[in-house]
Amino acid sequence: MIVGRFAPSPSGRMHLGNLFSALLAWCAVRSADGKMILRLEDLDPDRCRPAFCEQVKADLLWLGLDWDEEMPRQSQRTQAYAQVFDRLQQQGLVYPCYCSRGELHAASAPHLADGTWIYPGTCRALTPAQREAKTRRPAWRLMVPDRVYGVQDGLQGRYEENLAARCGDFIIRRSDGVYAYQLAVVTDDIEAGVTQVVRGRDLLSSTPRQLYLYELMGQTPPAYCHVPLLLARDGRRLSKRERDMDLGELRKTLTAPQLVGRLAWLAGLLDKEQAISARELAAAFSWDKVRKEDIIL
Numbered sequence: 001m002i003v004g005r006f007a008p009s010p011s012g013r014m015h016l017g018n019l020f021s022a023l024l025a026w027c028a029v030r031s032a033d034g035k036m037i038l039r040l041e042d043l044d045p046d047r048c049r050p051a052f053c054e055q056v057k058a059d060l061l062w063l064g065l066d067w068d069e070e071m072p073r074q075s076q077r078t079q080a081y082a083q084v085f086d087r088l089q090q091q092g093l094v095y096p097c098y099c100s101r102g103e104l105h106a107a108s109a110p111h112l113a114d115g116t117w118i119y120p121g122t123c124r125a126l127t128p129a130q131r132e133a134k135t136r137r138p139a140w141r142l143m144v145p146d147r148v149y150g151v152q153d154g155l156q157g158r159y160e161e162n163l164a165a166r167c168g169d170f171i172i173r174r175s176d177g178v179y180a181y182q183l184a185v186v187t188d189d190i191e192a193g194v195t196q197v198v199r200g201r202d203l204l205s206s207t208p209r210q211l212y213l214y215e216l217m218g219q220t221p222p223a224y225c226h227v228p229l230l231l232a233r234d235g236r237r238l239s240k241r242e243r244d245m246d247l248g249e250l251r252k253t254l255t256a257p258q259l260v261g262r263l264a265w266l267a268g269l270l271d272k273e274q275a276i277s278a279r280e281l282a283a284a285f286s287w288d289k290v291r292k293e294d295i296i297l
């Protein structure tokens with residue numbers, strides 16, 4: 001059975017782009033009689049607010065997107081992440097990194113795909129005495145091998161990356177103690193038995209890091225489908241700053257079937273924009289019809 005998930009970050013009201021991914025994730029599960037899991041990714045205490053958790057759920061349900069199970073929120077799963085972290089540390093794969101943001105930017109080249117920085121390994125070989133002499137609170141990095149990790153994405157085709165050359169050792173725990181997205185998302189998807197990940201194309205470049213974590217944890221990764229992003233007219237990604245695209249505004253003028261119809265038409269699932277319920281859409285869902293390229297609104 002297909003097990004899929006919604007993994008929204010409750011850092012604001014859902015906007016059109018989040019809903020687009022959510023609708024496709026839901027259709028892919030429901031059209032295959034699979035199981036849908038909801039997980040609120042409130043890892044980052046600086047960005048996430050409890051008030052948005054209820055709002056996210058209410059907005060999904062308003063659109064007709066339901067789930068069969070809700071996992072505990074990420075902020076409540078610190079124990080599980082700590083266990084994984086400890087195991088990786090026991091394998092000798094984790095080390096403290098004392099670099100400041102400025103030092104990192106001065107010393108490294110941008111990551112090809114997503115603009116994050118390739119870590120040059122500055123703190124990898126520090127001696128115990130050198131570590132002792134540091135005053136900054138460290139972040140924790142996972143050593144990566146000089147090896148290619150690739151995925152056959154259901155929508156985007158082949159994507160691969162040599163982790164050492166294109167990414168470098170990456171952070172799995174921040175200096176404030178918060179576990180990083182890469183570690184949390186893999187731990188959670190394994191725990192929930194997720195077999196299919198449908199999410200925005202911006203996360204395609206995270207997938208090789210996640211495949212590496214699956215390997216270290218001795219688990220089989222899910223199938224991936226990275227769906228197009230919705231872009232503003234100037235080509236920027238829609239973000240929670242575009243208030244007119246958030247569900248609070250959209251719900252003032254559109255019914256749920258109208259909004260589902262608009263998203264389905266943008267995705268390529270309908271030939272013209274027309275009202276349709278999420279259930280009806282799932283019955284006619286097929287990945288073959290879904291567009292691969294980003295969509296400018």
Ligand code: GLU
Pocket residue numbers: 007008009041185198199200203
């Ligand atoms: N929480 C992430 C987001 O809202 C999604 C993570 C994922 O699907 O792997 O962008």
